[in-house]
Amino acid sequence: MREIRALVTVGGRFVGEAEPFTVDSPWWNDVEPVTARLDRDLGVTTSVLRLVGTTTPAMRDGVVTYQVEADRVPDRGLTTGGRHAVGDHPLRLPWARPGGPAALVGWARGHVDVTGPAVQVKTWNLSCLYRLPTARGNAWAKATPPFMADEAEVIRLVASVDPSLAPVLLAAEPGRVLLAEAPGVDCWQPGADVVERIVPRWVAVQAALAGEPRLRARGVGVPDFGLPDTLLHGDFHPGNWRSGGVVLDWGDAHWGHPALDAARLIGFVAPEMRAAVERVWVDAWSRHFPSSDPASALRHARPASHLVSALVYQEFLDNIEPSERVYHLGDPEAELALAQSSAV
Structure with missing residues (x-):
């Protein structure tokens, strides 16, 4: 549960603070329940612009303060006392x-x-x-x-x-x-049928696109064991799959060894599913590259995938404004520790 503090602005000008309220969803970036409540309380149409501050360090719960934009000055529901700085920042998106x-x-x-x-x-x-x-x-x-x-x-x-x-x-x-709209629901806890429907198709796409890089590489190598570098999703966990068979959220895509995607996936699924996911992935690559050794590649990719994640999180921190860095603080260090603890 989050307690919401909303600093309401119109055209970049602070016009007041809404009465605090709570929403059931704990996740800071889930703003649909926030604007729904504000629209009802203030009688205007609102959008969340950015996170201003929180009282907890972990993307969820606590007291969360947002800068909110209204389409006009509300005539109800605001406390107008006090002043809040809502200036710009060069890294603001x-x-x-x-x-x-x-x-x-x-x-x-x-x-x-x-x-x-x-x-x-x-x-x-x-x-x-x-x-x-x-x-x-x-x-x-x-x-x-x-x-x-x-x-x-x-x-x-x-x-x-x-x-x-x-x-x-x-x-x-x-x-x-x-x-x-992509049909179905998100697959945070996929069954074997979903894994068998999505993983081999993604492997087939990667096998077809292998060759000259078409996106940047992250610079983390994995011994090839007979497999080619290719397009990586970069965040190939089941929360980015839809049960209808579509894969979403391609913003982390880059070029590299395909076992990095598999390692990312295996790290997300329930422990009892990991062996089945590995088997599906290994079998799929073995069909496309019969002389390869995908299982050995995956063993090396597990620590390497955490190095990639450390680079990604550090890139986030380097490119976002200070008030929103709380989403990723400590993540590079945590991933480096996981890389070390899972090294072959």
């Missing part, structure tokens, strides 16, 4: 600045016919996500930072091999994608 969420929604509306209000679902230093209802189902407008991969480019690469594995791209421009 476009959707965290005044007018940023509205610009994302306005761009999306230029590409689909929206049948109802756009809903801000998530926002933090890695993305801003809106759900837009249309006659053909929901569309999803997503903004991402320049230090992450171009999701549209990666989706097109994946779709060139297996269109059903990637979300349908409705529109794109630098830093923004508009996606069709």
Whole structure:
């Protein structure tokens, strides 16, 4: 549970603070329940711009203060006493600045016919996500930072091999994608049937795209054991899968050894599922490269995957403004410790 403090601004000007309230969802970047309550209490349309501060260090719970943008000055529900600095920062991302969420929604509306209000679902230093209802189902407008991969480019690469594995791209421009609804639900705790439906298809895409790098490499090597470097999802855990067979969130994509994706996945699934996931992955690569030794590659990839994660988290910290670094503080050090403890 979170206690919410909202510093309300209009056009970048602080106009008051909303009465504190709580929401059941503990996750700081889950802002749909926050704006729903604020819209009701203040009688305006709001968007969360950014995290200002928290009382806990771990992405969830506690007292959380946000800078919130309203489409007009509310005539109720605000405490106007006190002053709060809401100045800019050079690392602030476009959707965290005044007018940023509205610009994302306005761009999306230029590409689909929206049948109802756009809903801000998530926002933090890695993305801003809106759900837009249309006659053909929901569309999803997503903004991402320049230090992450171009999701549209990666989706097109994946779709060139297996269109059903990637979300349908409705529109794109630098830093923004508009996606069709991916069927199903998120697969945080996948069964064997889901693993067997998604992992071999992703391996087939990687096998087809192997060769000259088309994205940057992270610089962490794994002995090849007969397997080629290829496109990596970068965050290939089951929470980024949909039960309908689509894989989401390609912003961490890069080029490297495919066992790094498998190691990331195995680290996320329940302990009783790990052997089954490894078997499916090893069997899939063995079919594409019969003379390879995927199992040995995976043993080396487990500590290496934590080194990759340490690099990624440090990149986040280097490129986000101070108030939002709390999302990732300590993560590089934790990943380095895991790399050391899991070394072959």
